[in-house]
Amino acid sequence: MIIDAWLLLDLILxxxxxxxxxxxxxxxxxxxxxxxxIAFGMLLALIWARLRAPDLALAEAVIGAGLTGxxxxxxxxxxxxxERPGGPGxxxxxxxxxxxxxxxxxxxxxxxxxxxxxxxxxxxxxxxAAALPESGVxxxxxxxxxxxxxxxxxxxxxxxLVAVLGILxxxxxxxxxxxxxxxxxxxxxxxxxxxxxxAGYLLWVGAHAPGGAFQAGALLAAAAxxxxxxxxADAGLPxxxxxxxxxxxxxxxxxxxxxxxxxxxxxxxxxxAGWAGSLILLIESAATLSIAVTLALAFIGGRQxxxxxxxxxxxxxxx
Amino acid sequence: MNDxxxxxxxxxxxGFFLAxxxxxxxxxxxxxxxxxxxxxxxxxLGLLALGLGILAGDWLIGLKLFLIWLLVxxxxxxxxxxxxxxxxxxxxxx
Numbered sequence: 001m002i003i004d005a006w007l008l009l010d011l012i013l014x015x016x017x018x019x020x021x022x023x024x025x026x027x028x029x030x031x032x033x034x035x036x037x038i039a040f041g042m043l044l045a046l047i048w049a050r051l052r053a054p055d056l057a058l059a060e061a062v063i064g065a066g067l068t069g070x071x072x073x074x075x076x077x078x079x080x081x082x083e084r085p086g087g088p089g090x091x092x093x094x095x096x097x098x099x100x101x102x103x104x105x106x107x108x109x110x111x112x113x114x115x116x117x118x119x120x121x122x123x124x125x126x127x128x129a130a131a132l133p134e135s136g137v138x139x140x141x142x143x144x145x146x147x148x149x150x151x152x153x154x155x156x157x158x159x160x161l162v163a164v165l166g167i168l169x170x171x172x173x174x175x176x177x178x179x180x181x182x183x184x185x186x187x188x189x190x191x192x193x194x195x196x197x198x199a200g201y202l203l204w205v206g207a208h209a210p211g212g213a214f215q216a217g218a219l220l221a222a223a224a225x226x227x228x229x230x231x232x233a234d235a236g237l238p239x240x241x242x243x244x245x246x247x248x249x250x251x252x253x254x255x256x257x258x259x260x261x262x263x264x265x266x267x268x269x270x271x272x273a274g275w276a277g278s279l280i281l282l283i284e285s286a287a288t289l290s291i292a293v294t295l296a297l298a299f300i301g302g303r304q305x306x307x308x309x310x311x312x313x314x315x316x317x318x319x
Numbered sequence: 320m321n322d323x324x325x326x327x328x329x330x331x332x333x334g335f336f337l338a339x340x341x342x343x344x345x346x347x348x349x350x351x352x353x354x355x356x357x358x359x360x361x362x363x364l365g366l367l368a369l370g371l372g373i374l375a376g377d378w379l380i381g382l383k384l385f386l387i388w389l390l391v392x393x394x395x396x397x398x399x400x401x402x403x404x405x406x407x408x409x410x411x412x413x
Contacts, residue, residue, distance in 0.1 A: 181404070187397040194390075 010050060017043050034072045041065025054210035055141045058202075062218040067295050070225050074174065074299060136276025138208040145212065146280045150269045154254040157287055161251055164294045173302035179231035188230040195223040203288050207277065213250075213284040217291025224296035235296050243293060250290030253283045321373055328370030335363030349406050353399050360395040364388055 020043060024036035041064040048057035128140050128148070135143035145153050180188070199219040206212030228235035237243055254269075257279050261270040271279050335358060342355025368388040372381030 183397050183400045187393060190393060 013043065013047050013050065017047060031073075031076055034069065034076060037072065038065050038069035041069065055139075055212065055215075058210055058215045059218070062215055062222065063295075066222055067218055067225070067299070070222075070299060074301070078174065134273075134276070136271065136278075136280050137206075139206060139210070139212075141210070142206050142212055142280070142284075146283060147271065147276060150254075150283075153287075154251070154258070154269070157250045157254060157290065160291065160294050161247065164247065164297055167298050167301055168303060171302050173300050176233035177229055177231050180229070184230050188226045191226060192223050195219055195226070199223070199288070199292075203284060206284060207281065213287040214291060216284075217288040218295060220288065220292035221295035221299070224292065225299050228296075228299065235300055237293065237296055243297070246289050246293040247297070248290070250283070250287035253286035257283055321376060325370045325372075325374035328366050328373065330370075332363045332366030332368075332370060335359050335366065339363060350403060353403055357395060357399050361392055364391055 017040065020036055020040040024033050024040050027033040027036060041060060044064060045057045045061035048054070048060055128144060131148070132138065132140060132143055135147040137143050137146070179185075199216040202211035202219060203213060203216035204211075206216070224235040224237060238246070257271070258269040261272070262268050264270075264272050339355050339359025342358075343352050346352045346355055365388050368384040372384045375381065375384075
């Protein structure tokens, strides 16, 4: 009986996420499309939670729905008259695009069926559980991200760094919002300490429970976005020199620890025995700051030396 | 006994959400729609949190739910204020 009720809920979630995804893509009004996309992200977070992947649920809610939504809304603000570009099919290239998408969906569907039907338990989970005691942390997700597959996470941070360098090179920063009224200013005064404390908690708890650098960094970035929406032009970020150091801190920490491992035990990113926990915390702390500054700078956009400080006559909120 | 009280509170809370959603869809203008929405946010979520806290039977979980309720109320009230202010300003400039 209980199982049936959950199955019903899961079916509703699955149908709803498809409907929202379609509505978001098909909406002729871009602002409505972005709003639906944010709802889509929140629903996806719920689905991850139902699949017992709370790490992913957190990341999806903070980054997928929250910060990506803020980035899309600020992009719409750059050009309020932005129209949805002519859909595929109008210039003849849509036929190929549709075929390509269909092929990609087919390959992914085949891979999923393959994984679910023929290799339901390929032994990965057992291997990770067996090696967990020597990883320095007790949360298997963090153990994979920062120890067993640390190289992937290192490259991920490098990709983020390259992406934000591209954004910074694109032109002048976006104009600041005008100072907010008492309600939004009061709310941000109330929420900011909460966001900072929660980010610190997520970073610390990542060692043995869902959390970690990406979620913590995204929450810090959300605090910066809130400050910026309330009218603070620099979004609470430190000066230009400190910003550059913070941007590269995550990649730098990875390289430093990696090279130390190379010298000490002969392999890049090989943590010395007994030090894994502390080194993972060091890397995660640096990565949290880097991710926060990266996402906040992506929201501000453009060259940082010339953030216009004068309040401009634009809407104080993007909604 | 606790289960009965908890479940009834959850159902009343869900009723508020249902009414709020219907109001959001059916009411004629933005301000009355906001009015419908804030009822679901404040009272509906409050009853839901209270009911779930009683069902959980753990004061720590209850405290967490209460804090979540406070957070959503603060954010919801501020968001409703911002949307309403924006709508009024747009009306003035028209």
